[in-house]
Amino acid sequence: MAYTEVSFDEASALVNLANIAKLREITPLKGGWANSNYLVTLADETELVLKVWDERPPVEVENIIEQCCWLEKHGVPTPNPLILKNGERMVVKNGQAWMLMPFVSGGWLPSDPKSLYDLGKVQANLHKVPICDGISSTFSIGYVLWQRIIDDAKKNNTTTPFIELLQTEMVALKESIPDDLPRGIIHGDLYPDNVIGVEGEVRAILDFEEICIESLAMDLVTTFVGFGWEEGLPDSELWHSLLAGYESVRPLSDAERAALPDLHRYSVLAVAAWRYWQFVIKIPGTEHTNRYVEMVERLDKTLPF
Structure with missing residues (x-):
C-alpha cells in the first residue's frame, strides 16, 4: 500500500545515494498498512523495495533498524536496509524515513x-x-x-x-x-x-x-x-x-x-x-x-x- 506518493525522480535520487545501478522503473506494492512500499527495478535488473515510513518518526525508525539488524545477526530472516554512500541506512525527507530494502522473492506466506x-x-x-x-x-x-x-x-x-x-x-x-x-x-x-x-x-x-x-x-x-x-x-x-x-x-x-x-x-x-x-x-x-x-x-x- 502507498500513502506517500513517490515519483520516479524522487526514487532515482534515493537510488543514486547508494552504490548501485541506476533506476529503471518504480511500481507500488501491495501490503503494509502503516507505510508505503514500492518495487524499484534497476538498470541491471536488480529489484529492491523503497519503503517510506508513514506512521513512525525517523528517530523511532532508526531505533527499529538497529533492532532488526540485531535480529538478523541472531538468525531471524528479516531484510535490512541497504547502507548508503554516507554510511546511513535511511534518509529523512519531509519528516519521513525513506530507505531501500532487499526484495525477497515469493508471495505472502499461505495459510496451510x-x-x-x-x-x-x-x-x-x-x-x-x-x-x-x-x-x-x-x-x-x-x-x-x-x-x-x-x-x-x-x-x-x-x-x-x-x-x-x-x-x-x-x-x-x-x-x-x-x-x-x-x-x-x-x-x-x-x-x-x-x-x-x-x-x-x-x-x-x-x-x-x-x-x-x-x-x-x-x-x-x-x-x-x-x-x-x-x-x-x-x-x-x-x-x-x-x-x-x-x-x-x-x-x-x-x-x-x-x-x-x-x-x-x-x-x-x-x-x-x-x-x-x-x-x-x-x-x-x-x-x-x-x-x-x-x-x-x-x-x-x-x-x-
Missing part, C-alpha cells in the same frame, strides 16, 4: 498446515533472541492505544459502543492476564502481509513496527489471529500446526497455556483498536472504515485452546 508449522518455528526462534538495548516495553496497539482512544472520545464527546467495549475489556483483561508470563522480543503483527514465503517455507519476516518486549504467548496467538481464521471462524488444524512448529523450539509453560484465551482476546481487540484508530478516526470515509468490526465479531467464537 505446513506453512504455519514453519512459521511457528521461525517465531519461536525470534522469541529466543536475547533482548538488546533500546527495545520498548510498550505494545503500541495495546492498552496505551486503547486508553488514548477512550480519553479522546471523552474529551470530544464522541464515545461509541466500540469505545465503551474497549474500556470494559481493558479492565477485565488487566485483571485476568497474569503479569508474570514469559516475555521477550515480539513482532506484534505477524500477519500474512508481513511474511514472505512459499508453501511450507518462511523466507522473510517484514515490518517490525510493533517490535517490543511483551508476552511471548500473546505474540503467538496474534499470529493465529492473522493466519488461523477462515470465513470468520478459527481453524483448529491451523492452530495446532502453528503450535506444533512453535513448541518444537520453545514449549509453552502451563501458565501460558492457561492464559491463551485471554491473550487471544487481547490480541483481537488490539487489532480492532488499531483499525478503528486508523480508519474511523484518522482516515475516515474509506472502504476500510468498518474493518475493525471483523475483529469484534471474533470475540464470541469458540477457540481451539
